[in-house]
Amino acid sequence: MPSTALVLLNRPSLAAPAHVDGAPAHRFVEPDEPLVNVLDLGVTRGDGVFETISVGYGSIQALDAHIARFAKSAGILEMPEPDADAWRDAVQAAAAAIDPVDEAYVKTIMTRGIEGDDRPTGWAYAAPALGRATARSEGIRVVLLDRGYRHDVRQTSPWLLQGAKSLSYAVNRAVIREAHRRDADDAVFVSSDGYLLEGSTSNILLRFGDRLVTPGTNLGILAGTTQGDVFDFAVTQGLEVAYELLPIAALHEADAAWLLSSVRHAAPIRAVDGTPKPIDRTFTDALNDFLLHRTK
Amino acid sequence: MPSTALVLLNRPSLAAPAHVDGAPAHRFVEPDEPLVNVLDLGVTRGDGVFETISVGYGSIQALDAHIARFAKSAGILEMPEPDADAWRDAVQAAAAAIDPVDEAYVKTIMTRGIEGDDRPTGWAYAAPALGRATARSEGIRVVLLDRGYRHDVRQTSPWLLQGAKSLSYAVNRAVIREAHRRDADDAVFVSSDGYLLEGSTSNILLRFGDRLVTPGTNLGILAGTTQGDVFDFAVTQGLEVAYELLPIAALHEADAAWLLSSVRHAAPIRAVDGTPKPIDRTFTDALNDFLLHRTK
Structure with a gap:
């Protein structure tokens, strides 16, 4: 298994269209490959929300609380509400795809997407947590x-x-x-x-x-x-x-x-x-x- | 000519190593292709600086003032100083590569780069300016x-x-x-x-x-x-x-x-x-x- 994993969501919010009609809810992407478009408001304006979720001895911790706060942050930014089920699945898939370690984390990011496209961009990235x-x-x-x-x-x-x-x-x-x-x-x-x-x-x-x-x-x-x-x-x-x-x-x-x-x-x-x-x-x-x- | 153009800098700052040793100062990239890594601090932390430069009837306007402010912003964020010559060239290349229009703009972005890599990421994106x-x-x-x-x-x-x-x-x-x-x-x-x-x-x-x-x-x-x-x-x-x-x-x-x-x-x-x-x-x-x- 690799040490890191990156999962791209097809439809981060049910309030916006999918990126690819009929595609699976998420897919694995090579973590080292570029993923974000230069017109994505996440990078041009810091316009998006995130969570960092700890994984202890294989258990994803406080997942519901993180997903709830992710939605709350999106609400404050007036972004479409994250699809809790899709995000939960993506976090679990990312966490399960990396080498077992005592401590790891999964970072979720949902941006407002490419300006004018009205579809959020969303991914979950898993990696070992070191040096704490x-x-x-x-x-x-x-x-x-x-x-x-x-x-x-x-x-x-x-x-x-x-x-x-x-x-x-x-x-x-x-x-x-x-x-x-x-x-x-x-x-x-x-x-x-x-x-x-x-x-x-x-x-x-x-x-x-x-x-x-x-x-x-x-x-x-x-x-x-x-x-x-x-x-x-x-x-x-x-x-x-x-x-x-x-x-x-x-x-x-x-x-x-x-x-x-x-x-x-x-x-x-x-x-x-x-x-x-x-x-x-x-x-x-x-x-x-x-x-x-x-x-x- | 295309309506938009994207130029990626090889060495956005002389205070940091080039991305590819011996490569040209910049290269054209397909504007619709993803360019930014998910670990780039530009997207994970909004940690970078930008300028939006107008192009009027083919003339890049206030370029020196924009480059100077870009450097000032980088200084406030304690980022490596942008290489003024490299950025000026990138802006001119991007502006020259798009279909002539009365009004266009070039957006420059320099991020702190991928966490731990200590090399800023930098690009210039040119597009028509509409609806003002x-x-x-x-x-x-x-x-x-x-x-x-x-x-x-x-x-x-x-x-x-x-x-x-x-x-x-x-x-x-x-x-x-x-x-x-x-x-x-x-x-x-x-x-x-x-x-x-x-x-x-x-x-x-x-x-x-x-x-x-x-x-x-x-x-x-x-x-x-x-x-x-x-x-x-x-x-x-x-x-x-x-x-x-x-x-x-x-x-x-x-x-x-x-x-x-x-x-x-x-x-x-x-x-x-x-x-x-x-x-x-x-x-x-x-x-x-x-x-x-x-x-x-």
Whole structure:
């Protein structure tokens, strides 16, 4: 089997015509071959949505939550709704087509398609996930960076597309470069009026005693698929969980903090803007053991 | 000759290796064939830069200004500097390869390339420019939409990439949909603290008597290539020109206003948020006559 696989969907949304009438729902394409047309709005305008789904020991994790968020992102961008069944099948086909590894991921992308064609382009790409162990064991250093928006911008200015996992992610890459410049590993976005938002591709989780808190999605941040599973797990461990509006000070005051995401899972924060923060080793290990071995 | 042409660069930046050692600087590719790999950061993260250059009666217009801005955008994104000579040649080759038409355009795109490969991907695409005459003659209705950022965000938070013409343009598309919903044609971004910024893909120009003003590029907006030529033209017509920090009220108070961009050129604003605004027909025609017939 190959180490990577690429699946092209024939009809990413039932609200738009198929690309090839009567063709199968998806087909395998050589991953190294060009797939995207230069007039595709996905590349000319970053006009599309994506998900990155972890595969742990062969199990696709949080698939329904990812498919639901994919649809939500498409809705915010006013794109045709992804066909959940077609995408689920494509993700499973891609994941099943690669060499078995302990950790892999499948990335789904749906673009608005070629300008004027009104048919989204969609594919699923599967590959091994490498090099995440250090972040889980050693922790990560973060810097707080202003996203420039007020905390309520999703409500006041929906055209800014906050809360959508879109292909217009150049800023999410730029903040990583800024973090590296500041001798850190990752960035946590804060609102212009001083509230914690989310990581560059993750949610932030704080622990206060027996209580876990994370910022609410009314802040124009992504509903975390990993964070959702962590909350479910935490409740089984007797912890309280809550979504709150959290000022920046809450991160400094928390007993421990993590960035949660698919693939990297729970990365404990060991420094904030250069100030060391203690790592909760026991709970970090419990979280990652749970996350790595989820069977759905 | 075909109506469109696509040119792929072998070495978009001298700071990165060529794609194929010893190959020509560029080659023609079938425009309808897929060109972009699914791992190219241009499509996965909107991580790249672009320009759209007008071609009037066979003349490529403001080419040096476009190439300079392309490099400036790449710098803001911390990408390798585009090789100006290679890009100039690619634009000229693409423009020369299509059927002669009165109005055409060439779009240049440079992405960060395939993740981990450290070689930008670059191409130039030429096509006829159609359907812009109505905007010039009838004018356009605009709505003012909050960009969500303060006017000084370029200085305080450079990681937000304001002032770069990047491929992360999903918001610039979303504001057009919002404008249509409000029975308008285009949007003008304003800062969260109440200053005029720019159109969704244009600069805004105001006329007060014999004076033309436009917002300054220290506001995190694009330096307009068309606006630059318009200022040069205006000076030859005995007008004063200035870059200013303009409150929203200035648009309402101005004698006339335009959105300036390559391809569409000078589109007079005939309504702002539903309130009619008079069109300066004489100067609009003079501007577009000048812009359409530029020979460089």
